Amino acid sequence: MEKRMVNMRYPVVLLKKIDAYQEDKGFTTRTQAIIHLIQVGLERAELNQRKGDEE
Numbered sequence: 001m002e003k004r005m006v007n008m009r010y011p012v013v014l015l016k017k018i019d020a021y022q023e024d025k026g027f028t029t030r031t032q033a034i035i036h037l038i039q040v041g042l043e044r045a046e047l048n049q050r051k052g053d054e055e
Helices: 012-025 030-054
Strands: none
Touching: 012 030
16 A cells, blocks of 8 residues: 555544544554544444435
């Protein structure tokens, strides 16, 4: 898998939520938590899209 570095700025409120998620799920880095949240969000979006297409 090809990887690229991306620098992003996040609102402090969002970082606090990400850090809480990281601790709750046991991720060792914030990056792992962010990647996991993106993956879960994209999977849910795809499922919702499929449900919408079936109707």
